Amino acid sequence: MAVKGTEVDTVLNVLGGKGLYQRVHHLLISFTAFSAAFQLLDMIFIGRIIPHECAAPPNGTGITIAGVELSSSNYTVEYGQCNIYIKYNTTTSINTEHTLPCIYGMTYSERKDASIVSEFDLVCERGALGDLPQTLLILGQAMGALVLPFFSDRYGRKPTNIISHVGMIAIGVATAFSNSYITFAILRLLMGIVQQGVVLTYATYSIEVYPTQYRRYVGVVGNVVWGICVVSMTPFGYFLRMESWRTLQLAFCSVSLYVIIVVIFLDESFRWLVANGKYDIALKNIKKAAKWNKVDVNVAVDTFNELVGRQTLIIPEPEKGNELLLNEGETKPVEKIEKYSLLDILKRKKLALNTFILWYLWCTAALSYFGLFFTSSSLVGDKYLNFFLYAIMEFPSGMIFFLIVDRFGRKKTLRTFYALCGTGMILATIIKVSSDSYAASICITILSLVGKLGAGGAFGACFFYTPEIFPTNLRNVGLGSASIAARVGGMLGPFSRVLAQHISWGPGAIFGGCCLLATLLITILPETRGKELPQTMADVKLLYKKIPDGSKEGKTKIFKS
Incomplete structure (x- = not known):
């Protein structure tokens, strides 16, 4: 029953x-x-x-090139991170440099x-x-x-x-x-x-x-x-x-x-x-x-x-x-x-559109969250301190969420965090390209933390908002599908480092553009503030009912999917 x-x-x-x-x-x-x-x-x-650096040959032996062991008296060697650099004298007394891979392994x-x-x-x-x-x-x-x-x-x-x-x-x-x-x-x-x-x-x-x-x-x-x-x-x-x-x-x-x-x-x-x-x-x-x-x-x-x-x-x-x-x-x-599948959502135009938007929001949040670590390298110093600084940015994002999610609604909360993330990342990238001064590095650090605040808040807001869209017997499936979209963004995030090596301004422009588009797409989604979690598919449609402002009752309109 x-x-x-x-x-x-x-x-x-x-x-x-x-x-x-x-x-x-x-x-x-x-x-x-x-x-x-x-x-x-x-x-x-x-x-x-x-x-790390390349290891030296075993004790008592010299470096061998083309099957010939070089005499330690006629060459000098430098052990780099990934190569051995040899400078030695040939029989014609001409200085020659030779580069070898780490043929004797690595030392750490x-x-x-x-x-x-x-x-x-x-x-x-x-x-x-x-x-x-x-x-x-x-x-x-x-x-x-x-x-x-x-x-x-x-x-x-x-x-x-x-x-x-x-x-x-x-x-x-x-x-x-x-x-x-x-x-x-x-x-x-x-x-x-x-x-x-x-x-x-x-x-x-x-x-x-x-x-x-x-x-x-x-x-x-x-x-x-x-x-x-x-x-x-x-x-x-x-x-x-x-x-x-x-x-x-x-x-x-x-x-x-x-x-x-x-x-x-x-x-x-x-x-x-x-x-x-x-x-x-x-x-x-x-x-x-x-x-x-x-x-x-x-x-x-x-x-x-x-x-x-x-x-x-x-x-x-x-x-x-x-x-x-x-x-x-x-x-x-x-x-x-009643038992549902994700197809029950995708078969309805309105619900399907909103589901696709949610997937995009999740993908963008993950892409920005992980991309921030690869493109914002200005936080120099102790790696444990850097990790700690990124971690504590979760707390202000949580407080901002608490203060605005019921006062201004879910949609404005989402837009706020995506705007913070996109703005912080774009400005940090612009400053990084424009200047390498000490003052610029300070600004980049601050903007990177702002971007981290926005990315973390966007993730939290997505986790909060997504379950409110789906009925109870489809809620975990809906959240799971959104999580899959996030993993796509998470796997793309590390490639931002490769892109930055060729186009330094590329990652910031991409992440900022994605976040800007997200703020626009959020306007299409229904506002769930003050509405009970849907139990059935019929309840989902109530999310699209327009609730008039004020205490007076007014006509409502349900958008059919």
Whole structure:
């Protein structure tokens, strides 16, 4: 028996809206972001580039060229990062220079296993292989976003989150014991797949735990928690910098043991339970929430019964043919639970257009977020401090989101962050091309941080807004499809460094143009401020209803797709 067009917010408001139960469960699911963040960004530490140079020949031997060992008395040698430079005298006493590759291997300024780059010699002509594992992880995220939302919408948010966590622990430990580069790369791909299971269920569950008027807390808490997660990586990387990358990987992986807390204390999403007819479990959770929030249990139960169209308490009830047994001698027809696919959205012109726009927004946010790291190289100095500075920019973006998302709406919030990101990146690029003075470098640093603030805020706003567009049984699928679009941008981001080598102003112009186009496309999307999360496809159409300003009632118009 499905609930169509219902106001699930009614029950959540009776339970206190943002009472203790909602806040605790929001935090329980929010802290799963530690697992997602640590495995997404750990390559910054375990894959860092170690200063290196070509190794000298073994003790007691000289350099051999064309099968002839040179006498150490008639040549001088310089060991560079990727080549050996030889200057020697020929038999005709003419000074000759000769360049050799690192035929005797590499030497590093730190221990051999300080990084995967040094352990697997991913330098010089193999340097591109050092970035490939991160690209594979992002590709894995796209694969996970394509597959895992089906399980989340079909079997629930909690079991999908738990299974993904267990997968992250297993793959993370296996990664720490990788004995070859190929094994490491394959495991990174698999890590990306399960990492998305945590990210998508975390985002969807968070948006479903509150009624409409409190959903802005999801955005600010998400930004703050993500910022805490990223900042927390700094002490891990700094205090374990002298250890093997394997030790550091195990340390990063250990945070996923938080899954034990999820298994014991987290309840399934109430909206998902209602949308899928799991009324017995939903009622149990309602009674629990009422006690936690010090709300009259009978009032909460009566509201729930009215919501699902029943006149009695909901208990596990046996089915009788095509009818559901209520009280003795009373039956009610069983209504089939609606199941959707992404095609149900794409078959409707209006909804399809908005979905394509969302995909573009996600792609642009990811492209800008990762492209910023490759094009804004002005943050010189200690790499751990630089990482910390980028991380703390998540906090102001979260506060800005909190202050404007309900006051000015979702669309203006999105436009604000995309405008900040685009403006910061374009101006930083212009100044970098125009001047190389110290004052210019300071301006570039400030503008780079502004761009990072905008990119992080755009990502957070997209995570917040996207689930509000899709119905409950399609919400994770819709969010997953948007996440796939983000992975496309994430994989394109690193190529901005290659482009900058040929056209220095190219990346800034592309990112700025993409962000400017995003601000224009956002105007087409529906405003979801003050509207309940859609439960069914029919509810989705209500998002396009024009709500008149002011307290007076007016005519509304529903745009047909």
